[in-house]
Amino acid sequence: LMFGKVKTLNLAAAPERCASECNLVLLGATGSGKSALIVKFLTKRFISEYDPRLEDIYSSEEMVDQQPVVVRVMDTYDQDGPVNTERYLSWAGAFIVVYSIDNQESFKVCHKYLETVSAHNKAFKSPTPIVLLGNKLDMDRYRQVSKSDGEELASRFSCLFFEISACMDFQGVQQVFHEAVRRSRRG
Ligand code: GDP
Ligand code: MG
Numbered sequence: 001l002m003f004g005k006v007k008t009l010n011l012a013a014a015p016e017r018c019a020s021e022c023n024l025v026l027l028g029a030t031g032s033g034k035s036a037l038i039v040k041f042l043t044k045r046f047i048s049e050y051d052p053r054l055e056d057i058y059s060s061e062e063m064v065d066q067q068p069v070v071v072r073v074m075d076t077y078d079q080d081g082p083v084n085t086e087r088y089l090s091w092a093g094a095f096i097v098v099y100s101i102d103n104q105e106s107f108k109v110c111h112k113y114l115e116t117v118s119a120h121n122k123a124f125k126s127p128t129p130i131v132l133l134g135n136k137l138d139m140d141r142y143r144q145v146s147k148s149d150g151e152e153l154a155s156r157f158s159c160l161f162f163e164i165s166a167c168m169d170f171q172g173v174q175q176v177f178h179e180a181v182r183r184s185r186r187g
Contacts, residue, residue, distance in 0.1 A: 021070040022181045025088045027117075028098035029109035030077065033135040036166040037098065038075050041177050046167040053077045064178045071181060081109055082116040089120045093184035094129045096176065101163060102139040107149070114157040129183035133176060134163040
């Protein structure tokens with residue numbers, strides 16, 4: 001499977017010349033597009049179907065602002081919202097909380113993740129940055145979550161906010177992941 005190959009290749013090619021590393025964790029309702037976003041980021045391709053229960057860490061050597069960084073990305077699967085959160089809360093250098101703009105329920109689930117992460121953040125001096133990400137922008141005509149609702153939720157939890165499409169926009173997806181790395185560097 002291509003996804004698996006990429007993981008192995010990049011792990012093998014993450015040697016000493018990389019000055020820094022950054023751990024990103026994707027959270028959100030099943031079906032919001034977390035795995036699709038990760039595959040897009042790693043391979044520039046869109047793969048429409050995979051096992052939603054897949055939970056793994058992928059690694060990629062990236063250049064962010066002319067600086068090399070090993071970006072590790074954790075793809076998560078929670079059956080019922082935030083459970084067993086300790087597996088990613090302290091590991092994360094930044095969170096990307098994903099919903100689908102054509103699914104109101106996934107937006108509600110995001111809210112739960114933001115509550116969980118911000119409760120975790122309150123215990124620390126430098127909070128872990130959070131990106132709120134509205135995915136499936138190509139489904140605009142079936143939109144159930146307005147852009148301003150997204151912006152409002154993001155500002156309530158001091159998140160960055162973007163809307164994006166995993167199936168169309170490699171540049172945009174890469175920008176989101178790189179911005180998460182930048183924020184995490186500042187922290
Ligand atoms: P996950 O459960 O959050 O990992 O979601 P997946 O990545 O498995 O995606 C769930 C479904 O949404 C799959 O059928 C994907 O093909 C589809 N999907 C993911 N991203 C997009 C997108 O940006 N646009 C559209 N139209 N479909 C998407
Ligand atoms: Mg998935």
